[in-house]
Amino acid sequence: MSEPIIKAVNLTKRYGDFTAVDGISFEVRKGEIFGFLGPNGAGKTTTVRMLSGLTTITEGEAYVNGYDVKKEKVKVKRSIGVVQDVSNLYEELTVEENLRFLARLYEAPMENVSKLIKDFNLPAKKKFGKLSSGYKRRASIVAALIHDPPVIFMDEPTIALDVRSAKMVREMVRALNVSGRTVFLTTHNMVEAETLPHRIAIINHGRIVAIGGRNEVRKLVGNEVRVRLKVEPLKSSIIHALEGYSPAFDEDSLVLKVEDVDAFMDELEDLKRKLGFRVLHISTELPSIEEVFLELTEEENGEKGCACGGCPL
Amino acid sequence: MMKVYAIIVKELKEYMLKPGAISWGIVFPLVFSLAFIARFGDIDHLVPGLVSISALFGTTSFVSSSIIFERRLRTFERLLLAPVSYGEIILAKILVGTIFGLMVSTITLLLVLHFMTYPLWSVSLTALNLVLSNLTFAAMGVYISLAISNPINVMTWLNLVRLPMMFTSGAIASLTLFPHWFLPIGLVTPMTYSVDGLRYGILYYYDVVPPLASALAMVFMTLLFTLLSIRALRRLY
Numbered sequence: 167m168s169e170p171i172i173k174a175v176n177l178t179k180r181y182g183d184f185t186a187v188d189g190i191s192f193e194v195r196k197g198e199i200f201g202f203l204g205p206n207g208a209g210k211t212t213t214v215r216m217l218s219g220l221t222t223i224t225e226g227e228a229y230v231n232g233y234d235v236k237k238e239k240v241k242v243k244r245s246i247g248v249v250q251d252v253s254n255l256y257e258e259l260t261v262e263e264n265l266r267f268l269a270r271l272y273e274a275p276m277e278n279v280s281k282l283i284k285d286f287n288l289p290a291k292k293k294f295g296k297l298s299s300g301y302k303r304r305a306s307i308v309a310a311l312i313h314d315p316p317v318i319f320m321d322e323p324t325i326a327l328d329v330r331s332a333k334m335v336r337e338m339v340r341a342l343n344v345s346g347r348t349v350f351l352t353t354h355n356m357v358e359a360e361t362l363p364h365r366i367a368i369i370n371h372g373r374i375v376a377i378g379g380r381n382e383v384r385k386l387v388g389n390e391v392r393v394r395l396k397v398e399p400l401k402s403s404i405i406h407a408l409e410g411y412s413p414a415f416d417e418d419s420l421v422l423k424v425e426d427v428d429a430f431m432d433e434l435e436d437l438k439r440k441l442g443f444r445v446l447h448i449s450t451e452l453p454s455i456e457e458v459f460l461e462l463t464e465e466e467n468g469e470k471g472c473a474c475g476g477c478p479l
Numbered sequence: 480m481m482k483v484y485a486i487i488v489k490e491l492k493e494y495m496l497k498p499g500a501i502s503w504g505i506v507f508p509l510v511f512s513l514a515f516i517a518r519f520g521d522i523d524h525l526v527p528g529l530v531s532i533s534a535l536f537g538t539t540s541f542v543s544s545s546i547i548f549e550r551r552l553r554t555f556e557r558l559l560l561a562p563v564s565y566g567e568i569i570l571a572k573i574l575v576g577t578i579f580g581l582m583v584s585t586i587t588l589l590l591v592l593h594f595m596t597y598p599l600w601s602v603s604l605t606a607l608n609l610v611l612s613n614l615t616f617a618a619m620g621v622y623i624s625l626a627i628s629n630p631i632n633v634m635t636w637l638n639l640v641r642l643p644m645m646f647t648s649g650a651i652a653s654l655t656l657f658p659h660w661f662l663p664i665g666l667v668t669p670m671t672y673s674v675d676g677l678r679y680g681i682l683y684y685y686d687v688v689p690p691l692a693s694a695l696a697m698v699f700m701t702l703l704f705t706l707l708s709i710r711a712l713r714r715l716y
Contacts, residue, residue, distance in 0.1 A: 220559055221716055243562040254553045258493045270485035271561040309557075 171196040171317055171348045172217065176226035179212050179372075186212040188372035189226065194350055194365075196316075199343050201363030202352040203455075205463050209372040210352040211251065214319050217350070218248050231316055244272065247310030251322040253302035257295030261288050261305050265312055272313035282308045286338075300331030307338055318342055319350045324358065336362060356456040366455070370463045384452045386462065393422045393430065396447035407437055419447070482563050486571035487578070494545040495579070499634065504540030505583055508533035512587050516594050526591045527677035528650030530584050531670055534612045535641055537583030539620030542576035543633050546624035550715075551631075559716055569621060569708045573701075576617030577610070584609055597682070604690070605680035611697040612673035618704030619669060625711035644670045653686050662687065672696040 172194035179187040187209040194200040204210045215221040217228050219239045228235040231245035255264045265279045283290045286308050289297070294305060303323065310318055320339065324332035332355075339362055343349050353359055359366060360380075367377040376383045393411070396419045397404060404420075405413055411422035411430070424430045427450060438445065453461075494500055512529045515522055522529070549555035558568050588609070592599060599605060623640065627633045645651060647661075648670035654662060665671045665687065675685045676693035688696070 218560060220556060240562045243560060246560075248560050250553065250556065252553050254557060256489060256493045256554055256557075257552075258496075259489065263489075263492065267485055267489045268557070268561065271482055271558070271563055273481075273562075 168196045168198075170194060170229075171231055172200075172350060173229040174213070174217065174226065175228070177213065177216060177223060177228055178225035179209075179216055179221065180224045185372055187216065187369075190369065190372070190374045191226075192367055192374060192377055194348060196348055197343070197346060198364040199339065199349040199351055199362050201359050201366035202350060202369065203354060203359050203366055203459055204352075204369035205354060208369045208463075210354075210369060211321055212372075213369070214248070214321050214350070214352055218246055218319055219243055220248075244313065245315055245317055247313070247315040247318045249307050249310045249318065249320040249323050251325050253299070253306040255294045255302070255305055255309055258293060260291050260293050261297070262290040264294055264305070265309060268309055268312045274313040278312055278314065282311060298331075300327060300334060303327060303331060303335055304338070307335065307342075311342075315347070317348045317350065319352075321352045322354070323351070324353070324355055332357075354459075356454070356459065359455045359459070368459060368462050375462045376458070380455060381452060383455070384458050386458065389425050390423045390453070391425075391427060392451040392453070393424045393427070394447070394449045394451060395420045395422060395434075395445065397443045398446055399443060401441065401443065403441055404437065404443060407441065424450075482561075483567050483571045483574065486558065486563075486568065487575045490545055490571070490575040491578070494541065494548065497544045497548065499544035499547070500541045500579070502540075503634075504537045504544070504579065507540075508536045508583060508587055509590070512591055516591065521594075521596055522591060523595050523597055523682065524653075525651070526588075526595060527674050527681050528645075528648075529591055530588045530609070530677055530681075531612055531648070531650050531673045532645055533587035534580045534584040534609065534673065535616045535644065535670060538576040538580030538613050538617040539623070539637055539641060541579040542572055542617055542620040543624040543637050545575070546572065546621065547630045547633050556716075565709045565712050569705055569712060572621045573614065573617045573705060573708075576620055577613040580613035580617060581609065584613065599681050600683040601680050605677065607694070608673065608676035608680045608690075608697075611694055611701070612677065614701045615669055615673060615697045615704070618701045618708065622704045622708045622711060625708055625715055644668050647671070648674050649686055650674045655686055669697075669700050672700070 170193035175191050176189045177187055177191070178185065178189050190213065202210050202213065212221065216223050217230060217235060219235055219242050223236055230242045233241040233245060235242050259267065262279060262283060265282065266276065269276055269279055286304060288305055288308060294302065297305060307323065323339065324335050327335060336358060339349055339351065351358065351363060365379050366383055368375050376386050408422060411424055414421045511532060515525055515529060519525065620637065623637055624633050627636050647664050647668040649665060650670060654665040672688055672693040675688040676690060676697065679685045679690040
């Protein structure tokens with residue numbers, strides 16, 4: 167296991183009587199993509215703002231790249247690049263002028279500017295305000311790399327982007343990680359949560375409700391796996407026999423909730439002999455991160471939805 | 480200082496042509512001066528006031544325009560995330576406001592000089608007072624722009640301060656013409672020191688504040704507003 171590059175201990179942020187982040191503790195390992203998930207207002211952005219030194223920490227401690235966020239702000243700022251949930255470069259400056267300006271602030275070599283423009287295929291002479299939203303986001307991500315930081319914070323990097331631009335941003339995130347950088351990714355986009363992070367944490371009402379690898383987190387909502395089953399011929403007697411597994415239809419397959427897969431397979435063999443059908447397809451699926459997310463955050467909110475899974479009723 | 484310089488260059492490129500800076504920072508003071516020239520012709524006694532008004536509106540309009548944009552578009556956070564101190568950010572904002580204000584107030588001065596009966600008394604003292612006036616107003620503008628919680632309201636609050644100052648400072652009518660009870664109001668108006676300082680440099684007399692006291696007061700106010708701005712910025716983020 168690699169060493170932690172971000173460490174939060176009992177991190178708390180209060181605005182008057184309101185507690186935005188409530189004593190959270192976690193570690194992010196060097197070289198991983200860490201997904202920080204949560205509904206709106208859960209405390210994701212506040213956590214990033216505390217870790218990046220943009221807002222003060224009310225209580226607790228935080229370390230980034232070995233530096234104390236409270237006491238060594240400048241060293242922390244030199245260690246991180248931050249991509250915010252808005253593309254906030256200067257509209258009247260060209261892409262190149264924006265990057266040169268940031269290079270001066272970070273005392274980074276000017277060669278980085280031309281290299282990044284070339285590597286990420288940016289229109290150097292175009293004013294930032296004239297770029298499409300996808301290019302604006304691309305330029306904002308590149309701006310965070312100007313001083314070659316080991317840690318990148320990305321706050322909802324694909325928010326308000328079209329499908330193609332969002333895909334491009336996800337590819338950039340992967341490329342940054344492959345190049346050795348640690349990426350702290352806050353999102354409530356489940357495509358990102360499902361595909362990008364090595365580990366995830368789910369935050370709700372300022373508290374972490376789950377943390378771990380994707381499969382570890384999935385297990386937090388129970389040991390059930392989904393079994394997708396396609397049989398021929400499909401008879402009502404089969405559905406009746408499988409009632410204990412809460413059968414549901416998804417297109418031409420039966421979807422069953424199974425806790426003990428071995429026992430289920432034995433039972434299926436017996437049923438095959440007894441009822442006379444063929445299994446055309448069988449596969450198992452763990453719950454999606456979206457399901458885990460909804461389950462954990464709904465439980466916390468006390469707003470559990472109806473069993474039909476989001477029907478308009 | 481390289482970071483301060485970089486921020487100044489960026490600010491000039493980004494905000495020089497923003498509507499707020501042009502309308503309130505350039506057009507208003509120049510039109511205001513032209514209106515007085517057209518009305519009175521002989522405007523010697525009004526020149527320090529008109530130049531001071533130009534400095535006030537030029538600096539405060541520029542810095543408030545830039546801070547309103549940066550707070551609303553969150554580009555301010557670019558500066559705060561970079562390894563730049565609060566002091567450097569505030570210093571850059573004040574200096575760029577001073578540069579813009581100096582441009583506007585110098586243009587006003589050159590314009591009104593053509594309509595003066597007497598020649599300008601001291602170029603160096605006028606220049607010194609012009610620089611100090613612009614520094615004071617820029618620092619005040621930065622403070623007001625950061626102290627108001629909602630950036631949309633900054634320009635309204637700024638006008639609430641700027642417009643009465645045109646009268647309480649003796650810029651239009653000398654404070655000696657007002658009743659005695661009005662003098663303390665004049666003395667707590669930052670612009671009074673700018674007007675009297677410039678009056679001494681341009682016309683070789685002052686109304687209520689001697690030139691050295693005016694200069695010291697402006698230095699003190701610049702430092703005070705700078706410190707208050709740093710504190711306001713810390714509170715904001």
